[in-house]
Structure formats: structure tokens, C-alpha cells
Amino acid sequence: MIKSGSFYFSKSHEWLSKDSNNKYRIGISDFAQSELGDVVYISLPETGKTYKKDAKIGEIESVKSVSEIYAPVDLKILSVNSKLNDTPELINQDPKGAGFIAEAEISNDSDVEGLMDENKYKAFAESSHHE
Amino acid sequence: MNNFRYFPNSKKDIAKLYRFLGIKDKKELFKKILGDIPLISGGDLSGILSDGIDENALLRLFSDIDSAVPSKNKTAVFSGGGIYNHFVPSVIDSLLSRSEFYTPYTPYQPEVSQGTLFALFEFQSFIAEILSMDVVNASMYDGAESLAEAVLTALRLSSANSGMPANHKDDTVLVSEGINPSYFSVIKTFTGGTGVKIEKIKLNAETGRTEISDLKQKLSDENGRVPAVVIQQPNYYGVIEDLESLEKIIHSGCDSNSKLNSDHSSKSSLEHNSSEHTPTFIVSSAEPYSFGIINPPGFYNADIFAGEGNSFGNYMNFGGPLLGLFAAKKEYVRQMPGRIVGKTKDGNNKDAYAFILSTREQHIRRGAATSNICTNSSLNAVRAAIYLSLCSKSGFKDIALLNLKLAHILRDKLLETGLFEPLYGGDFFNEFSLKFKTNVNKHNNKTAAPDFIEKMAARDIIAGIALSDNAVLISATENISLSDIEKYVKNAKEVLNG
Amino acid sequence: MAKFPGIKGIFLDENPLTEQSSKGVSGIGIPDCGLKKSDLRKDGSAYIDSKYIRKNPPALPEVSEPAVVRHFTRLSSWNMCVDTVFYPLGSCTMKYNPKINEKIASLENIKNLHPLTPANLIQPVLKIVDEFNNILCGLTGLAEFSFAPQAGAAGEFAGLKVIKKYFELKGENRKTILVPDSSHGTNPASSVLAGFTPAEIKTGKAGTLDAEELKKFISKDVAGIMITNPNTFGVFEKDIKKIAEIMHKNGSFVYMDGANFNAFLGNVKVSDMGIDLIQLNLHKTFSTPHGGGGPGSGALGVVESLREFLPVPYVKKTAGSNIADINAGKKTSSVDKNSDKKFRGANFVYELSDDRKNSIGKMTPFLCNFAVLIRAYAYLLSLGRDNIGSVSEIAVLNANYVKKKLGKILPGSDPFEEGTCMHECVFSDKSIEESGISTVELAKLLIDYGFHPPTVYFPKNIHGAIMIEPTETESVRTLDNFIKAVRQIKFKTKKSKAVKSPQKTKVGRVNEVLANKQPIFKY
Structure with missing residues (x-):
């Protein structure tokens, strides 16, 4: 059962969180932003477009690296956080809040259930740091 | 025996290094690393490299x-064709010897x-000013390679694909026949x-300018898309192109998918303003000195400029x-190489x-980079920055004007001899094409142009480049x-009459 | 005790030239070229349609010659360079650039030569290209070099195009190029540009490519492998002959990225490792200056079976006494180096030729980066047969000296501690991190000691990589000094100082985040 307000994480470090209107927000984890360093540019997903699970929906750039953002589950982008165009640093400052990437519609809540919860993800992130 | 002059380690130092590493000699060192791969012996290089x-x-x-x-x-060098005999002030060699x-x-x-970095920033600024373009990069290898990369950039823009273009089998890039043939080949x-298919747009036989009707025709003929149209200014034959008229047609995008007659299609596509199918307007030039006197590519709303700055x-x-x-x-900066x-x-x-x-580049994005380029022509760009710093606003224009005058005086005098006629009638900057009058060709059993050039060379005149058996490109x-x-x-007269 | 070079000295500030402009000032003399006053007075519209004429000439700075000289001289003093500091930038072979080569490249007639000058007037120049080719063939064991590629990446691209063309002609559509994960970024980028799909192979624990691992990737879709040897860890690819065998058995080619050829120069022929193609970076191994980013030259060498695909034009050597004879169809037997003996004592004529039916085409408008090539040629003549073998020998000795000595200061940081490296060595940030210093801080701290930093954060598969290439033109004394600086940094540097370094340069730590977030491209 998906709880609104809770965060669900993918192995490629994106999160999904359901709001009260049954829409989902998508973003990248605090761990991902700290590995990336200062975000200088983001290429946002296309509004209205449907993406399959694991499809590339955008890119985040720091000065010397590029990271791809993947769809954690099948989803349709409803709107994007266009504030990120001018203030990409929001991703560093508040990755789970003002630094969200887009709002999406997800037809199967059960897809989201397959993702990691906060605790599981924390353990996962720690292990990938030591790799 | 002393050590070779570029090696600071003395024989003693080298012996010390071997001792430190616990290795006897060169043979053992390489054997340890290479296994059974043989070493070159001095004899292997005999006859190839002397002491x-x-x-x-x-x-x-x-x-x-x-x-x-x-x-x-x-x-006296009158050859151009993509590289020009300009004066280089001593300041440049002096500073570059640092x-x-x-x-x-x-x-x-x-x-x-x-x-x-500062010098390259100034280079970018000066070139942007000369071209009237927004963003200039810190250099490419040469005009031809730069133009080829511009075409690739246009392919990326047409497919909104961030990496290098992969499949454009249904696309056609239109390239004016006025482009330098070497550039075309690159x-x-x-x-x-x-x-991607590369198709040529004809030149007008009279003027030597890109034929507008042929451009319109080809834009509406293509079954697939036309991601880019490429025009050289001034073109290979020296002729100044009418970029104003060309740009209107290219950017109104005689939309390749709507096969309507040209008048109608240009109007309709202007209205629906479909940026997706509007070809990228690429202007090239082998002689940007011309932009001291003629309007630059930015003036005609070029999307990309790619050319030679030598x-x-x-x-x-x-x-x-x-x-x-x-x-x-x-707006195209993220697709630039x-x-x-x-x-x-x-x-x-x-x-x-x-x-x-x-992040556009290969050392970060690897296979998805906008180009594989790494080493470029940085030092040549610094030379250009110094040169343009010396020129000043009026000096740059004055030298461009001088080029224009000298080329016109030379052409007029050559036409006066009655031995030549213009290959094309269009306006030109510092380079023009002439053909031999028929009587000259008859008189001479050999191919007139190469023979003329060779005979002139024997008289210390590099007279130009043979465009065909019968025409010469002179700058x-x-x-x-x-x-x-x-x-x-004087010598042309002697060579051709004699 | 040896002193570090450090940085003291004079840094003069300097404004952009546009801010120094005064109307009407210029730094160039305008010749009259002997024109009549009446002609000099005319403006552009006397010659061409006024619709083409530019109304506002480009607003270049208006400054005098002395102002320009002072400006750029000041700018130059803000650079570190090989002539001022030890420059151990891994993978870049920052060796000494001999001054005589600069003088040779600046000879008045050669530097003013138009590339399309009739061939009969430039025989000695074309001969240089031919002879340089012969020497490179001798040093590599390959059949022919093309000098069309303007830099290393262009050489890679040309080589891959050659492979592509070979298979096209055979009617095979092979799409894959294998690339180790430790390769230079240019390798996958060049593969894509040439129309291939790069497939990444993981390097093994020893830092090398494992022949057994490679076998998993072999299929009829594989056109070739791009392999850097020694690889980007400075480690020789021990399995290279086995790798070549596997590839050749599959009908595929072995392309060697020759960026690290300084490890072999004069001692090892790449043909003995089964290499089919290589690009040699003349601006690395062959001592031509890197110019702060270029120009370079990426000469592409191939085995006999691939010669016909090389770029055009090329320098064609023919036995005969003059060009006219050749043109008239006399004695037109063309010569390659293998049949040279037959023509010994005969005269040769050189010309630029496009006559190569299966060529991949042109790479550049003319022949090659000749001014780079002539420096590299002069370098080889200076060294000669008697000294050339010392280049890679000393380069390898120096690198191993640094590897062993630094290895003691940075315990646990040398991923290949047991082995012998070639021309460069690489360390992880493990040990310095324990002292609270990151790789980037080490790099910036070294600057204040008066050294150029090593290559950092490459190769990617080594954490916080520090890659050091000392080259053969550095003395043990310099290396000791550098090692001592690293030791001081590790043991004596406070974090507060590290984050603020460098402090003695013209500018402090550059804000690259700001530079990328709000890009400013010009004045």
C-alpha cells in the first residue's frame, strides 16, 4: 500500500512520492545529489510524454559529469519543475522538496511498491558508496 | 661519451635508477614488462634512420x-583556394616564441x-564580432573539418538527439556547388x-551564385527531411553569394514533407512556423577576412558558421x-563540438x-559526446587573437578593402589582355575565376590551365589554382x-602568346 | 636540502583589450601596395553591389602595437608550461620541446609555402613527408602512414573509417568496436563518429584486458578492438598477442591508440604485438609542442592490407627524373619502400596524389599539418638510430622510480603495486584521503610548490586517480623534488590551507560552477 508523503527509491537513485491528489512527484535522492556535486544544468523530461520503466527521462550535469535520470516505473509526465532551468542548485539544496524534477501520473501503484523504502534505500546507498 | 642533449639523467643516474629498481639493464627491464616480444636492435633501423x-x-x-x-x-603568390597569402606582423612571432x-x-x-584561457576568450570574442554570431568555440582543426562537424551538429539538432547522429538514411543535406571541393569531400x-545523403545545389552559370530555383526545387523534392543547407561565402570560385535571398528560402523551409509548389509552401510554412523541419542554415567561409567589407553570416541569420581562420x-x-x-x-550551444x-x-x-x-565533450560523455575532438588549433587561435588585436576596427576594414581592390585591379588588367574571360560574372572579394579564351586553348596543345600555372611558376609567380583544364582561380x-x-x-601575356 | 621551485615573482594584472581602446588607435600598418591615390580613395561600393557591404565593421579593440605586446606578454606569464615547470600530466607526454625544431619550422620559405604550389617546385618538401613515413614504418613495423589526421582523435576516426571501408568492400556489415572501460573518451566517441557501436569491456584486476574475458565479446559483428597500450594505467597489456590472435581469427582488426607510444619508442615495434593500425600523436611522443591545446598531428599507420583505404591526398613516389616525364607517362612505375632497393641510385619524383580508389576520402583541405610534421622529423634526425632507444628506456625508468618511491609515501594507493609500469604510473586517493586531502586538493597544492599537477580523476575506474608521467626529459633530481613535495603535502598540510589552494597563482580556485551555470562566452 502506497502511503502519500512517503518516498520510494530506485536502484538508479530516483525517488517517487505520492501527494494527496494521487499524483506522483519524481526526483533524485540526497545521496545522488551529493555524489554528483554542484548541479549546473538539468535537461527535464517532456511534459505529456509517457515513459516506460528504466527509460531515460532526463539528464543532470555537474561541472565534470553527466547523470541520466531514469523512469523508476512506467509513468506519464504531467508537468516539470521549470524552476530548475534557472536554479538547478535546488537539486543540491532540497532534493526531496523544492528540487523535485517532475510531476507524473502512474497507473499502477503496485509498480511503485516494487521500489525500495527509505530504510532499504539507505542501506543500498551506503553499500554503493563503498564500491 | 656524453649523454644525448635532451636527456638530463647522466649515465650514472641511469645506473642508479636500475640499481634502485633491482633491474640489471634495458634488456631485463623490457623483458620483465613485455615477455617474449622482441626488442628493436640498432640494425633493424639501418637504412631508415642514421645516427x-x-x-x-x-x-x-x-x-x-x-x-x-x-x-x-x-x-608572388596568387594562389588561394582555401588558404590565403596574408601578411603576418612580427609581433605575432615574437609573442608566440614565448x-x-x-x-x-x-x-x-x-x-x-x-x-x-584569457587569450582564447578574446579570440572567441573577436571572431564572434567579425561573424556577428553569439557563441564561438576555442577552435577546430580546420575549415573543412569544422564544416563537417557543423553538418553533424545540424543532424543532431534535427533529431533532438544529444549524442552523435546515428541514422539519417532518409535525410538529405543540401550543399551548394560553390563549396570548396575539398570541404565537400571532408x-x-x-x-x-x-x-545521410549529401546533394549539391547548382550554381547559376552566369553569376556563379547558388541557383535559387534549384535550391527551392531540391527543398521541395526531397522525400525525407533536409536537416541543413550549406552555403560558402564567398564561394569557392570567389563569388559573393546572395545570402539574403537564400536565407529566406531556407528558413521558410520549403518544407520537405509538404510537396507543394514553392511559392505556396514558403508562405504556409512561415505561418505555421514549424521549427522542427526548418533546415539549419550553415554558412561556411575559407576567407572570413571578407567580413571586413561584406555582411557577416550573423547579419543573414545564419544558424551555424563553420570555416577557416588561417x-x-x-x-x-x-x-x-x-x-x-x-x-x-x-540556443544551439549544447550541441556544439x-x-x-x-x-x-x-x-x-x-x-x-x-x-x-x-559535459558535451568526449572526456566526460564518451560515446555520446558531440564530437571526438580533443586537441584543436589552440595556438593558431592565440595567433589570431593577437593579429585581430593589432588590426583595430578601421584597420581590419581597410585591409579587407585593400584585398578587394587589388583583386579587382588584377582581374581588370587580365581581362584587358584579351586572353581571359570571367568564368562567372558575380561580385567577388579577393578571389576570382577566369577561363582562357578559346583561341588560347587552341593555340596550345596542352591543357591550358596546368600548363599556364607551371610556366608562370618558372617565372616566380604562383599564378593560381587550376579549376579545370581551362579555368584558373586567382586571388x-x-x-x-x-x-x-x-x-x-606581363608574364601571362608572354606565356600565353609565346 | 633541495628547494622547491615554488611560486614567487611577478603577476601583473591586465584588463581586456576592449577596455583599453581609444578611438583611432591601431597596432597595424596599412600598406598602400603601390596603388594609385585615386584607387586608394575608393570605397567598397565602387567594386561590388552595395547591398553586400557591411555598414558596421567589427568592433575590434583599438590599441597600439606596444599595448598588444604588453597585454599578451602579461597574459603569458599567467601560464605554467613545460619550459618553466615539471609537468607530469599523465597520458600527455609533456616532454621537452627542442628549440631547434621551432627554428626549422619557422624557416622563411617553408612556412610561407602555399600547399598547392606545383609539385616540381617543392620536391624536397614532399620528400620530407616520404622519409618521415619511412622512419615511422621502421619504428612501428607497419606499411604506411597517413598524415592527414590533424590530431590523435582524428587519427582514431580515420583508422576506424579504414576498418569500416574494408568491411564494406568485403560486403560485411560489422557494427561493433570493442573498447576497454579504461580507454580515453576519444575511443568510444571516434567509434560512434565512424558509424560503429562501441562495446565496453571491463579491465581485470591487474589493470589489463583479459583474453578470456575478451572471448565473451567475440562475434561476427565485431569489426575490431581499440586498445591503448600501455593502457591508461601505464600498464603493458600482457595478453596483447593473444588478443590480436583472437581478433584476427575472427577476421577483426586490432587498433592501437598510440597516445602512449612514448613507452615503446625505439625499442618495440607494434607489428610484433599484432597491431594492424595505430595513430601516433606527434605532439606527444615526437616532441612537438602542444601549444596550450593544439595543434597536433595524429599520423595513422596501417598494415599492408589496409593501405588502399588510407586518406587522400598522399605523397606518391615514382622513379623518374622529373615531373614532366611522369606526366608524359614515362617510367611511371610507382615505388613503395619495399622495392626501394631496385631503384637505388635512381632519381625519385614526388607528387600529391588522389589516386587511391578505395580511400576513405579527405580529412583536411590539403595534405597534413606540415609544420608539426617537420618538427617531429627534425626530432627523429636529432636523436638518430643511436639515441632513439633511450627515449622509452629512460621514460620507463623514471616512471618506475616515481611509482616505487611515491608508493612508499602513499601506502595502499598503488593499485598495481607488484608490477612494473611503463611510461607512467597511477595512484588512488586512498592514502592522501587518510590525511584529509582530496585528489583535487593535492593537485592544487602542488601548484604552489611550483609543479604542474598530474592528470587527475582519470582513469575513472581508479578512485580519485592521480596519474603521473615524468617522461625521459626530466632528471632524477627533479623527480626527487616532486616526490618530496607530495610527502610534505601528505604529512604537513592543514585542511584549511588545502581547500584554499592554490594561493600563489594569478587567480585563486576558479569558480567552475558559476562558469557553467551562467555561461559568458565573449566580452
Whole structure:
């Protein structure tokens, strides 16, 4: 059962969180932003477009690296956080809040259930740091 | 025996290194690393490389070679065709002899490379000013490669694909026949992997300008898309193109998918303003000195400029290294190839310079980079920056104007001889094409143009480039004087009448 | 005790030239070229349609010649370079650039030579290209070099195009190029540009490519492998012959990225490792200056079976006494180096030729980066047969000296501690991190000691990589000094100082985040 307000994480470090209107927000984890360093540019997903699970929906750039953002589950982008165009640093400052990437519609809540919860993800992130 | 002069370690030092590493000698060292791969023995190189020579002997050897090729002082060079005989002020060689400019690597550590970065920033600024374009990169290899990369950039823009273009089998890039044939060939080499078709737009037989009706025809004929149209200014034959008219048609995008007659289609596509199918307007030039006197590509709303910058403070060097220029509108910057220098601040809020938007490049994005280019023509770009700093606003224009005048005086005098006629009638800058009048060709059993050039060369005049058996491409720069022109005309008469 | 070079000295500030402009000032003399006053007075519209004429000439700075000289001289003093500091930038072979080569490349007639000058007037120049080719063939064991590629990446691209063309002609559509994960970024980028799909192979624990691992990737879709040897860890690819065998058995080619050829120069022929193609970076191994980013030259060498695909034009050597004879169809037997003996004592004529039916085409408008090539040629003549073998020998000795000595200061940081490296060595940030210093801080701290930093954060598969290439033109004394600086940094540097370094340069730590977030491209 998906709880609104809770965060669900993918192995490629994106999160999904359901709001009260049954829409989902998508973003990248605090761990991902700290590995990336200062975000200088983001290429946002296309509004209205449907993406399959694991499809590339955008890119985040720091000065010397590029990271791809993947769809954690099948989803349709409803709107994007266009504030990120001018203030990409929001991703560093508040990755789970003002630094969200887009709002999406997800037809199967059960897809989201397959993702990691906060605790599981924390353990996962720690292990990938030591790799 | 002393050690070789470039090796600071003495024989004793080397022995010490071997001892430190616990290795006996060179044989053991390489054996340890290479296993059974054999080492070259001195004998293997016999007949290929002789024993090392001292500096004096080396200089003598090359000085002899230098004196066996056409003498700079005695020879008047009227050949252009993509590389031009401009004067290089002494300041440039003097400044460029500073090791601080020519012996560093690429400025990956900005704090210890501010000199190169600042000079490249000035280069970008001056070239942007000359071209009237938004963003200029820190150089490409040469005009041809830069143009080929511009076509690839346009393919990426057409498919909104961030990496290098992969499959464009249904696309056609239209390239004016006025493009330098070598540039055309390099475009072919570079775009081969994408499957895109490259088709030529005819020149008007009278004027030598790109034929507008042929462009319209080809834009509406194509079954697939036309990601780009390429025009050279001035074109290979020296003719100044009517970029204003061409641009209107290209940007109104006689939409390739709507096969309507041209008048109608240009109107309708203007209205629906479909940016997706509007071809990228690429302007090239091998002689951007022309933009001191004629309108620059930005004036005609070019999307990308890609051409040759060797004319600014660089020698001809038997054809290389050259200086590739690449410029684009700001909105295309993330698809540009090559390094770009940006202005920023340091920790103390002082102005500082660094490479920017590096995520486009191969060392970060690898296979998905906008280009594979790494080493470019940085030092040639610094030369150009120094040259253009010397020129000043009015000087640049005055020298361009001088080129224009000298070329026109030469052509008029050659036409007066009655031996030549213009190949094309269009306006030109510092280069023009002539053909021999029929009687000249008859008179001579051999192919007229190559024979003419060879005979003129024997008289210390590099008379131009053979365009065909019967036509010559001739240029004149500020490095040519009126007496050189008179010498050309006098000798042409003798060679062709004799 | 040896002193570090450090940085003291004079840094003069300098404004952009546009801010120094005064109307009407210029730094260039305008010749009159002997024109009549009446002609000099005319403006552009006397010659061409006024609709083409530019109304506002480009606003270049208006400054005098001395102002320009001072400006750029000041700028130059803000650079570190090989002539001022030890420059151990891994993978870049920052060796000494001999001054005589600069003088040779600046000879008056050669530097002013138009590339399309009739061939009969430039025989000695064309001969240089031919002879340089012969020497490179001798040093590599390959059949022919093309000098069309303007830099290393262009050489890679040309080589891959050659492979592509070979298979096209055979009617095979092979799409894959294998690339180790430790390769230079240019390798996958060049593969894509040439129309291939790069497939990444993981390097093994020893830092090398494992022949057994490679076998998993072999299929009829594989056109070739791009392999850097020694690889980007400075480690020799021990399995290279086995790798070549596997590839050849599959009908595929072995392309060697020759960026690290300084490890072999004069001692090892790449043909003995089964290499089919290589690009040699003349601006690395062959001592031509890197110019702060270029120009370079990426000469592409191939085995006999691939010669016909090389770029055009090329220098064609023919037995005969003059060009006219050749043109008239006399004695037109063309010569390659293998049949040289037959013509010994005969005269040769050189010309630029496009006559190569299966060529991949042109790479550049003219022949090559000749001014780079002539420096590299002069370098080889200076060294000669008797000294050339010392280049890679000393380069390898120096690198191993640094590897062993630094290995003691940075315990646990040398991923290949047991082995012998070639021309460069690489360390992780493990040990310095324990002292609270990151790789980037080490790099910036070294600057204040008066050294150029090593290559950092490459190769990517080594954490916080520090890659050091000392080259053969550095003395043990310099290496000791550098090692001592690293030791001081590790043991004596406070974090507060590290984050603020460098402090003695013209500018402090450059804000690259700002530079990328709000890009400023020009004045």
C-alpha cells in the first residue's frame, strides 16, 4: 500500500512520492545529489510524454559529469519543475522538496511498491558508496 | 661519451635508477614488462634512420631544403583556394616564441592557465564580432573539418538527439556547388557513418551564385527531411553569394514533407512556423577576412558558421596546421563540438576564465559526446587573437578593402589582355575565376590551365589554382603589390602568346 | 636540502583589450601596395553591389602595437608550461620541446609555402613527408602512414573509417568496436563518429584486458578492438598477442591508440604485438609542442592490407627524373619502400596524389599539418638510430622510480603495486584521503610548490586517480623534488590551507560552477 508523503527509491537513485491528489512527484535522492556535486544544468523530461520503466527521462550535469535520470516505473509526465532551468542548485539544496524534477501520473501503484523504502534505500546507498 | 642533449639523467643516474629498481639493464627491464616480444636492435633501423646529428648540421640540412623551395622574397603568390597569402606582423612571432604560450598542454587546470584561457576568450570574442554570431568555440582543426562537424551538429539538432547522429538514411543535406571541393569531400568522410545523403545545389552559370530555383526545387523534392543547407561565402570560385535571398528560402523551409509548389509552401510554412523541419542554415567561409567589407553570416541569420581562420595571423605552412572556426546561435550551444572558454570568478571574486560546458565533450560523455575532438588549433587561435588585436576596427576594414581592390585591379588588367574571360560574372572579394579564351586553348596543345600555372611558376609567380583544364582561380591579398600585379599580367601575356 | 621551485615573482594584472581602446588607435600598418591615390580613395561600393557591404565593421579593440605586446606578454606569464615547470600530466607526454625544431619550422620559405604550389617546385618538401613515413614504418613495423589526421582523435576516426571501408568492400556489415572501460573518451566517441557501436569491456584486476574475458565479446559483428597500450594505467597489456590472435581469427582488426607510444619508442615495434593500425600523436611522443591545446598531428599507420583505404591526398613516389616525364607517362612505375632497393641510385619524383580508389576520402583541405610534421622529423634526425632507444628506456625508468618511491609515501594507493609500469604510473586517493586531502586538493597544492599537477580523476575506474608521467626529459633530481613535495603535502598540510589552494597563482580556485551555470562566452 502506497502511503502519500512517503518516498520510494530506485536502484538508479530516483525517488517517487505520492501527494494527496494521487499524483506522483519524481526526483533524485540526497545521496545522488551529493555524489554528483554542484548541479549546473538539468535537461527535464517532456511534459505529456509517457515513459516506460528504466527509460531515460532526463539528464543532470555537474561541472565534470553527466547523470541520466531514469523512469523508476512506467509513468506519464504531467508537468516539470521549470524552476530548475534557472536554479538547478535546488537539486543540491532540497532534493526531496523544492528540487523535485517532475510531476507524473502512474497507473499502477503496485509498480511503485516494487521500489525500495527509505530504510532499504539507505542501506543500498551506503553499500554503493563503498564500491 | 656524453649523454644525448635532451636527456638530463647522466649515465650514472641511469645506473642508479636500475640499481634502485633491482633491474640489471634495458634488456631485463623490457623483458620483465613485455615477455617474449622482441626488442628493436640498432640494425633493424639501418637504412631508415642514421645516427643522431648535432644542431648545426640539422639546421644546415633544413636550410638547404628551405632554399630549394620557392623563395618568399622572390615569389608572388596568387594562389588561394582555401588558404590565403596574408601578411603576418612580427609581433605575432615574437609573442608566440614565448614558451608560456607554446609549451603548455590543454588548460585543464585553470589556475595555472589563465594566459591561454584569457587569450582564447578574446579570440572567441573577436571572431564572434567579425561573424556577428553569439557563441564561438576555442577552435577546430580546420575549415573543412569544422564544416563537417557543423553538418553533424545540424543532424543532431534535427533529431533532438544529444549524442552523435546515428541514422539519417532518409535525410538529405543540401550543399551548394560553390563549396570548396575539398570541404565537400571532408563532409562526405565525416557524415559517412550517419547514412545521410549529401546533394549539391547548382550554381547559376552566369553569376556563379547558388541557383535559387534549384535550391527551392531540391527543398521541395526531397522525400525525407533536409536537416541543413550549406552555403560558402564567398564561394569557392570567389563569388559573393546572395545570402539574403537564400536565407529566406531556407528558413521558410520549403518544407520537405509538404510537396507543394514553392511559392505556396514558403508562405504556409512561415505561418505555421514549424521549427522542427526548418533546415539549419550553415554558412561556411575559407576567407572570413571578407567580413571586413561584406555582411557577416550573423547579419543573414545564419544558424551555424563553420570555416577557416588561417588568414588571421597564421602562415600557410604548406597547408597546416590551420584554424577551424565554429560559431552558432546561443540556443544551439549544447550541441556544439569543441572546447569553449567562459568567463567567471575566482574565490576572491576576481575575473577568471575556464573551459565551460565540458559535459558535451568526449572526456566526460564518451560515446555520446558531440564530437571526438580533443586537441584543436589552440595556438593558431592565440595567433589570431593577437593579429585581430593589432588590426583595430578601421584597420581590419581597410585591409579587407585593400584585398578587394587589388583583386579587382588584377582581374581588370587580365581581362584587358584579351586572353581571359570571367568564368562567372558575380561580385567577388579577393578571389576570382577566369577561363582562357578559346583561341588560347587552341593555340596550345596542352591543357591550358596546368600548363599556364607551371610556366608562370618558372617565372616566380604562383599564378593560381587550376579549376579545370581551362579555368584558373586567382586571388590577391595585401601581401601583393601593384608591381606584382603588373608582373603577373606581363608574364601571362608572354606565356600565353609565346 | 633541495628547494622547491615554488611560486614567487611577478603577476601583473591586465584588463581586456576592449577596455583599453581609444578611438583611432591601431597596432597595424596599412600598406598602400603601390596603388594609385585615386584607387586608394575608393570605397567598397565602387567594386561590388552595395547591398553586400557591411555598414558596421567589427568592433575590434583599438590599441597600439606596444599595448598588444604588453597585454599578451602579461597574459603569458599567467601560464605554467613545460619550459618553466615539471609537468607530469599523465597520458600527455609533456616532454621537452627542442628549440631547434621551432627554428626549422619557422624557416622563411617553408612556412610561407602555399600547399598547392606545383609539385616540381617543392620536391624536397614532399620528400620530407616520404622519409618521415619511412622512419615511422621502421619504428612501428607497419606499411604506411597517413598524415592527414590533424590530431590523435582524428587519427582514431580515420583508422576506424579504414576498418569500416574494408568491411564494406568485403560486403560485411560489422557494427561493433570493442573498447576497454579504461580507454580515453576519444575511443568510444571516434567509434560512434565512424558509424560503429562501441562495446565496453571491463579491465581485470591487474589493470589489463583479459583474453578470456575478451572471448565473451567475440562475434561476427565485431569489426575490431581499440586498445591503448600501455593502457591508461601505464600498464603493458600482457595478453596483447593473444588478443590480436583472437581478433584476427575472427577476421577483426586490432587498433592501437598510440597516445602512449612514448613507452615503446625505439625499442618495440607494434607489428610484433599484432597491431594492424595505430595513430601516433606527434605532439606527444615526437616532441612537438602542444601549444596550450593544439595543434597536433595524429599520423595513422596501417598494415599492408589496409593501405588502399588510407586518406587522400598522399605523397606518391615514382622513379623518374622529373615531373614532366611522369606526366608524359614515362617510367611511371610507382615505388613503395619495399622495392626501394631496385631503384637505388635512381632519381625519385614526388607528387600529391588522389589516386587511391578505395580511400576513405579527405580529412583536411590539403595534405597534413606540415609544420608539426617537420618538427617531429627534425626530432627523429636529432636523436638518430643511436639515441632513439633511450627515449622509452629512460621514460620507463623514471616512471618506475616515481611509482616505487611515491608508493612508499602513499601506502595502499598503488593499485598495481607488484608490477612494473611503463611510461607512467597511477595512484588512488586512498592514502592522501587518510590525511584529509582530496585528489583535487593535492593537485592544487602542488601548484604552489611550483609543479604542474598530474592528470587527475582519470582513469575513472581508479578512485580519485592521480596519474603521473615524468617522461625521459626530466632528471632524477627533479623527480626527487616532486616526490618530496607530495610527502610534505601528505604529512604537513592543514585542511584549511588545502581547500584554499592554490594561493600563489594569478587567480585563486576558479569558480567552475558559476562558469557553467551562467555561461559568458565573449566580452
